Amino acid sequence: xxxxxxxxxxxxxxxxxxxxxxxxxxxxxxxxxxxxxxxxxxxxxxxxxxxxxxxxxxxxxxxxxxxxxxxxxxxxxxxxxxxxxxxxxxxxxxxxxxxxxxxxxxxxxxxxxxxxxxxxxxxxxxxxxxxxxxxxxxxxxxxxxxxxxxxxxxxxxxxxxxxxxxxxxxxxxxxxxxxxxxxxxxxxxxxxxxxxxxxxxxxxxxxxxxxxxxxxxxxxxxxxxxxxxxxxxxxxxxxxxxxxxxxxxxxxxxxxxxxxxxxxxxxxxxxxxxxxxxxxxxxxxxxxxxxxxxxxxxxxxxxxxxxxxxxxxxxxxxxxxxxxxxxxxxxxxxxxxxxxxxxxxxxxxxxxxxxxxxxxxxxxxxxxxxxxxxxxxxxxxxxxxxxxxxxxxxxxxxxxxxxxxxxxxxxxxxxxxxxxxxxxxxxxxxxxxxxxxxxxxxxxxxxxxxxxxxxxxxxxxxxxxxxxxxxxxxxxxxxxxxxxxxxxxxxxxxxxxxxxxxxxxxxxxxxxxxxxxxxxxxxxxxxxxxxxxxxxxxxxxxxxxxxxxxxxxx
Numbered sequence: 001x002x003x004x005x006x007x008x009x010x011x012x013x014x015x016x017x018x019x020x021x022x023x024x025x026x027x028x029x030x031x032x033x034x035x036x037x038x039x040x041x042x043x044x045x046x047x048x049x050x051x052x053x054x055x056x057x058x059x060x061x062x063x064x065x066x067x068x069x070x071x072x073x074x075x076x077x078x079x080x081x082x083x084x085x086x087x088x089x090x091x092x093x094x095x096x097x098x099x100x101x102x103x104x105x106x107x108x109x110x111x112x113x114x115x116x117x118x119x120x121x122x123x124x125x126x127x128x129x130x131x132x133x134x135x136x137x138x139x140x141x142x143x144x145x146x147x148x149x150x151x152x153x154x155x156x157x158x159x160x161x162x163x164x165x166x167x168x169x170x171x172x173x174x175x176x177x178x179x180x181x182x183x184x185x186x187x188x189x190x191x192x193x194x195x196x197x198x199x200x201x202x203x204x205x206x207x208x209x210x211x212x213x214x215x216x217x218x219x220x221x222x223x224x225x226x227x228x229x230x231x232x233x234x235x236x237x238x239x240x241x242x243x244x245x246x247x248x249x250x251x252x253x254x255x256x257x258x259x260x261x262x263x264x265x266x267x268x269x270x271x272x273x274x275x276x277x278x279x280x281x282x283x284x285x286x287x288x289x290x291x292x293x294x295x296x297x298x299x300x301x302x303x304x305x306x307x308x309x310x311x312x313x314x315x316x317x318x319x320x321x322x323x324x325x326x327x328x329x330x331x332x333x334x335x336x337x338x339x340x341x342x343x344x345x346x347x348x349x350x351x352x353x354x355x356x357x358x359x360x361x362x363x364x365x366x367x368x369x370x371x372x373x374x375x376x377x378x379x380x381x382x383x384x385x386x387x388x389x390x391x392x393x394x395x396x397x398x399x400x401x402x403x404x405x406x407x408x409x410x411x412x413x414x415x416x417x418x419x420x421x422x423x424x425x426x427x428x429x430x431x432x433x434x435x436x437x438x439x440x441x442x443x444x445x446x447x448x449x450x451x452x453x454x455x456x457x458x459x460x461x462x463x464x465x466x467x468x469x470x471x472x473x474x475x476x477x478x479x480x481x482x483x484x485x486x487x488x489x490x491x492x493x494x495x496x497x498x499x500x501x502x503x504x505x506x507x508x509x510x511x512x513x514x515x516x517x518x519x520x521x522x523x524x525x526x527x528x529x530x531x532x533x534x535x536x537x538x539x540x541x542x543x544x545x546x547x548x549x550x551x552x553x554x
Contacts, residue, residue, distance in 0.1 A: 033180070034207075035150055048165050049165065055363070057156075058158065145182075283317055289309065339353065339354050350364075505522055506519070
């Protein structure tokens with residue numbers, strides 16, 4: 001999937017003794033989006049934007065060691081060993097010893113010359129990595145200007161971590177002008193070093209440059225050198241992962257509040273210890289009215305959080321993996337008021353929100369580092385699935401964009417629609433990259449991920465389970481045995497699907513927000529994966545079938 005950007009120059013920071021100027025270059029091919037103001041809280045912003053940079057460059061995928069030199073040495077030793085075995089006479093042994101001595105001197109001489117070469121080669125690639133850092137990034141960050149805040153979004157290189165930094169207008173002073181919208185910004189690697197030069201005693205001018213949207217009234221070709229053309233061929237997995245994050249944020253989660261020192265203690269243990277074997281999990285032990293406890297495995301170190309009380313109603317234990325990605329939050333500990341953790345369940349994603357006064361930093365982590373958002377987290381399949389026509393979806397988006405942010409209940413009242421229909425439309429918009437769920441404030445926001453509409457045929461049905469589920473429904477292979485609703489508004493479904501000359505029995509629970517809360521199926525895929533990789537095709541087919549039946553009844 002190819003994305004094309006056109007920037008008016010490069011994003012840059014100019015640091016002078018009396019002032020710092022931050023100028024972000026937006027994509028000139030998108031709708032005009034700009035902002036100008038002076039930073040009021042320089043140091044917290046510097047730390048927060050630096051943490052966002054840590055997400056951009058994060059890549060914790062396994063990297064095997066380079067063993068080429070060792071393999072070459074081992075091959076020579078094997079050859080020597082075979083020759084020694086073949087030598088049967090003393091004369092041959094003496095000759096071999098002499099040859100081996102000569103070979104040893106040659107090998108030492110070769111190593112003497114090759115080691116500097118290998119070091120120089122390594123330094124060269126390190127130089128290229130630092131000099132052309134942008135070539136290692138997948139996509140420039142996305143920035144959105146809303147009437148109440150400005151927020152940045154980015155994705156890690158290994159596609160397992162998502163970062164979002166939101167700054168309310170109280171972070172700025174003397175806001176001169178702004179235009180709401182979403183755009184990509186040119187974000188060069190050298191900016192990180194420049195960010196570190198921001199100081200509290202120097203005024204910092206924050207600008208998303210509006211000049212890039214001025215219309216040229218003369219031959220634009222003569223000004224081509226003022227614009228930076230960028231074409232990036234993105235894998236579908238990157239875009240799909242970004243959409244999965246938005247869907248996962250809207251799912252039911254267990255919320256706990258942690259003191260900044262609790263995050264410090266987690267990072268402190270991880271800095272001191274190294275895992276030699278599994279399990280490499282972090283277990284949240286939650287008891288109503290009691291302090292949160294965190295068990296660090298495999299060392300069984302228990303971290304007590306006396307200042308963080310679990311306010312839930314039921315005791316539970318939730319295990320999460322990929323915990324070393326939490327080091328991204330270390331810079332935020334001194335400036336954070338508190339952290340809110342949202343746990344979707346054992347082995348499922350988690351979100352950590354650092355509350356920084358007038359700013360908030362959201363770190364979204366997939367189930368574990370190797371289990372990136374795209375390939376193993378089909379959370380759009382667990383999101384609201386009400387049947388919504390294109391006209392209704394468009395009207396919901398226009399109502400959302402009128403105020404740029406809204407709660408589902410407010411949109412339902414404004415449009416005179418059923419809440420389930422609005423949630424279904426918002427789910428569709430989220431999965432299409434046109435809206436995002438703000439986990440901190442509990443509202444949906446208009447945010448178009450790309451200038452061009454995303455090819456949903458390539459993204460939406462990339463998962464074979466959903467395609468199979470839709471075939472089950474179209475062929476009327478789904479039987480709804482029982483549907484009942486409890487006092488809390490949860491819908492419990494029991495059903496059966498006749499497929500491949502066998503019958504599968506399914507049960508699932510859908511909460512009041514039309515999201516899958518619990519599910520069971522007797523198929524092999526569900527027994528092996530549970531809901532860690534999203535619902536199986538049988539659960540999804542029952543859910544789609546019930547949704548269509550409910551739509552026809554209304």
